[in-house]
Amino acid sequence: MNKEKLLIIGNGMAGVRCVEEILELDPLRFDITIVGAEPRPNYNRILLSKVLQGEQGHKDIVLNDWSWYQEHNINLLAGEQVSELNPENRQAITASGMVIPYDYLVLATGSAPFIPNIPGTEKEGVITFRTLDDCENMKRYALTYRKAVVIGGGLLGLEAARGLLHLGMEAAVIHNAPYIMNRQLDAQAAGMLQQELEGLGMTFLLDKHTARITGRNRVKELRFTDGSRLGVDVVVLAVGIRPRMELAERSGIRTSRGIVVDDYMRTSVPAIYAVGECAEHRGISYGLVAPLYEQAKILARTLCDSNPEPYTGSIPYSQLKISGIDVFSAGQITGPDTEVAVQHYDALSRTYKKVMQRHGRVAGAVLYGDTTESAALLSMVKTGAAAEQLLTRSSDHNEDQLGIRGMPLEEIICACNSVSKGQILSAVDEHRLQTVQEIKEKTRASGSCGGCRPQVSVLLQLAKDGKTNQAVKVKEGLKPVCSCTDKDHATLHSLISETVIHHEDIKSLTMHVLLQQLGWRTPDGCPVCRQAITFYLRMQDVDVQVLSPECLHAETEASAPWVTGIKVWLDPGLKKCEFYEQAQSLSSTCLARWIDVPLPDHLSAAITLLSGSSVSLLVHSIGISVSPAGWEVYAGGHSAHPVKESQLIGVAEEVEDVVELASAALQLYRQSAISGESIWQWVERRGVMEIRHHLLDESSRQALAIKLYRSCGRPAKANVNLEKMEGLCYGEA
Template sequence: MTKQKLVLIGNGMAGVRCLDEILKLEPNRFEVTVFGSENHPNYDRIQLSKVLQGDTEIADITLNDWDWYKKNNILLYTGETVVSIDTEKQVIYSDKNREVEYDKLIMATGSVPFILPIPGSDKKGVTAFRNIEDCEQMIEYSKEYKRAAVIGGGLLGLEAARGLLNLGMEVDVIHLADYLMERQLDEAAANLLQKELEEQGMNFLLRKQTQEIIGENRVEGLRFSDGDEIKADLVVMAVGIKANTKLAVESGIPVNRGIIVNDYMETEIPNVYAVGECAEHREVVYGLVAPLYEQGKALAGKICEVEVKPYEGTILSTKLKVSGVDVFSAGEINEDDNTKAIKEFNEWEGTYKKVLIRDEKISGAVLFGNTKEGNKLLSLINQSAPISEYLDTENGEDSGLSFVASLPNEEIICGCNGVTKGDIVNAIETQGLTNIEEVKGCTSASRSCGGCKPLVADLLELTLGDEFSKSNQKEAICSCTTLSRDEVVESIREMNLTSTKEVMNVLGWNTVGGCSKCKPALNYYLGMINPLEYEDEKESRFVNERLHGNIQKDGTFSVVPRMYGGVTNPDQLRKIADVADKYNVPLLKVTGGQRIDMFGIEKDDLPKVWADLDMPSGYAYGKTLRTVKTCVGESFCRFGTQDSIGLGVTLEKKLERINTPHKFKMAVSACPRNCAESGIKDLGVVGVDGGWQIYVGGNGGTDLRAADLLCKVKTDEEVIEITGAYFQYYRETGIYMERTSKWVERMGLDTIKAVIENEENRSELNQRLDEAISITQEPWKAVRESETIQNELYQKVKIPAIVK
């Protein structure tokens, strides 16, 4: 049987997802040709902001790599645009003079960014934020220029602004409306979001209409309709998108705001279909992912002549992270005279919830800060459920399992990738899947933002029943592999793997060269397992660690010399003052870790600054011991019962420069008054009559956690021994980028206690720690500052000399 010729115009998410559905139904029915204007295979446009922000790389957001096209016998033309269609002869023509006949044609031309028609919009330095090339252009500009203006306070604009902040630029966000994201959030949630983003460094100009982009050949600033002006080197237009219908219009295919289609995505022209952001269905053009995937399923069924549910429209919902903040909205978001609302606002936790009710039924919802109820609320909104159903679940009459059991099979669980409950359950049953990572690999559910993981876990438990094991719910270290941290570490040990490239090749990484998430993790695990043999791969480290400074929002760096136990002397202070004068350091700040932070140092000056300081780094940028905070102790304080400075300095000298899964902070307080805040540190020591208490797993950051009491000991030597064993046990069992607060909860305090209390375990852990200590070297000249002078200082106050 001769295959029909299927041509897809557009290599984006909607079109390729439709192809995927067609291949599932009829893998051998069509000879498929795809045209894509970009020079890349199909990628997740939603994740572009993460590329701009530096959290991931282009390879990480690729949905279908080059091999996928080859494996499915798809002829792909990238960097080539279809310029005309002869719908009578059924032939398309490209800008490279290529002619291709078709039996079926799918138009998935997507959308184009809306560029404000104002004077200066054609100047150099004006860009949209729509594709990989836009990201690359902004990254290049950030290397030379420092001030950016983002026009548009919607989702796209805020994500662009966050990325530009990460690139070291100062960012103004200009928005015409009274508050941010007015299409997705109500004013209360938007105000909370604005406050959070301002704390991150964004500056907002609301109720401002841009009148002109000023400058000669390139951007120099913006002028507003009220006469105000601001300076800018880069202008990002993020004011919206419009359906890309140019080709359809020129080819005689009926268009309104989008290409007009019916419930099976058919246009009025025979054998021509449209899907995604370019299509207009029942007078609505959709820009979110879930509706586009639903459209793709309807179209795939129609084109394969399989009975399928027609596409009847979608209630719009948004569940996403905006610059690290969780937000959700669905249905109606603003009240009127005929609605009532359930509202909850927790100022301490920074969460907000509003559920709208119309005619006793749930009509909409807005969530900020905590979006766990998002899927449940969306389902109830889709069903026009009475408010009593929601109130019943609020009162505990519905569990997670009963909720997912009540969902129909066509309910979308993963909005980012359009994966339904039926897709997941079928994969679990037919493929023998037993954990979230296997479901992700098979169905792509939770592949993008990960917000649906709890629902996927519930579906696994519901489907597998007694065979479900919570302990089997491993998490892959990144999207490049399905292997968990434990599996990777075990393989490195068993196979004696010696480099990140070897690990990736031997263990079958699906992304050549890995990604920004797994490369530093593998580098850490290899160094932790073989400290005497492994040579640290600097290129696998984060930029702050490579440059030995913390990058700031203006693109400069901060430098933190180490001050053991927070104790300093005139010699150190003179060095810091001299360097500050020499390099015009604009800010010297005493940190919470009792050190001096030098802000505003240029990247090129970092090596010279460290050479002139001639002091060890405080590793304020490292995944290692940061600080050991101390109080003044018994030598000066009338309440102090122990020598907190002496013990703190000894611990800091012992453990500095040793790599850990995440940053590690310590404190030593001389009495239960706890002036060094030992109760919220990764490890805190508190002096009591006759000895010391050791606390672990504390966190004073965003996820505040009080430390747990690990044990009580009598001597400094016991503190040092137990701290070393605990420190090494965390090194050996922690997941890279996992703070001890999360590690303690995952491992269980009783398990950790049992390991540390065993004398043989303690001895072996300290031996392995000593091996790591024996080979650590400073990346610059490791001269400890004038130790004779500092030891003399300690002797004067009856504090033991620093242990070398």
């Protein structure tokens, strides 16, 4: 069987990532040729600043060396350029005259530095910062010249300026806005960053507009529109990029800001696709690595006929890559209808955090000094999480380990490559990984911009120290739900949550439509996945009866994959002690608030004395006992095989506080358990430290408890007469 010919024009990160995805999906499908303009293998352009700053060498940023192309029988034409396309005959002609036939063509031509319309940009000493050759030019100039200026105070410009300082040059940044990185930061964060960079020796001229670059043949001076001048030896232009689309334009392919593509990365010409910085999707061209990789995955699935989900766009984010300075930005920082949800400034530790909301949803975030929360906040921005969920995050993120340990398994650690905490833990456990480099090789986490490397390092150390018991337990959760999909329970759970948040009219949703949106292989699923889906919807408090009955089949309320309510056992021995009236009030309040709550499994609660009781506290799902400190609350006990002892999750003095703590624990279990998971399994998988992390934070605990009360349609302060409440049990359990 003859293989189809696939031609990739561009040996950069987007084009080669598409090839990597194809090799994983269907390695024998295509005869692949890659044409690359640079005379070298694929490398990580994002880390050029690390090369310039002396932290890494050329070899350190190579993503795929020469041997990789040979191992996968890829024909790499390095140092070659395609000058002409013949779409009718499906041929590409190179500048050297080679004719390359193709069945499918991918334009991954990337972008070029934007050259502003300033007289004098053609003079010697005026350079850009885009390739390894540009890094070499800067190093060469640094041997002879002293004064350097970077025009552009954005992310790339600041990284270039820091590299010039490392090379021993003076570095001044010229920016046409009132503060640096004005597209990613607010004035507060930008001011903190500028002060830090000035401490390194960088200088700034803000609100400055360059009128011309002067000098006979070589740059000598900058002249500004306000009449001032600045002597200079080297000028680095870092004012943005523009998609390389000249080849597409000459070939009759539709272009606008970039090469126009649809949701499956198809251009206007059959059999020709575009991906990466050269592509324009829904009016946007992305210059960040995460969107490029997302596009590459969808394009690979399109080419391999693997039922791709449509690409709907990406959330932009930035992470500054200057040694010792941590800055993160994602989503909308300013704009109409946005307002501050959370803002915190600590002058002593020089940390700053601001989270923006729009219509009650998390819309953007800025972090300075401590970027531990970057992955979690980016996930919230991407999913449009409810702003009230910010309350469930710990207010203390000074300890990196605490922040990482508290993350759920499905939370993304590496945004560039979409690698979750669970995937990293699974790889560490399965392959006995010992270093961050090994994790990068197995999962790609920290393999692009490197911004998540500290989180990956902390996660690895936690796994080594045995401080997260998720490493072994995660494997079961990552298995596909059923043969209808490749998605695991954690992913399905997350997607269902997003659907509930973003679906305009959840009551109009049918199982058939939902399965289509989830990318299911079969139109109606199977009993296994239908039960899992109805379970996750019900735990999101969606009335599953709105789903089409013909698809639900036997998944009726009577056989639903959840149970309603919880039995509460009251220790008769309490009648003899002074706390009996409080225990009665506690029993009736708990039962009133929990009686109609849908739960993942059959649960029981026990209210008893700490010792000498006929009711065994430690083998109940929820245990509440009288103690010298007030009331102790336990979770995760199991009386049948295997017998499990419940774990202490908190202490409270007042009855209302006890109910709130126990209710918050139940809600945390409801919203994070996987289908069919009992509470003792959930406690073992999540870990008691992580559970306490959520419950002992007051705002988090209150938000969880209120959500539980709302799930059964009862007011938060509901109460009932103990004698009239059915299901309350006395005696031994």
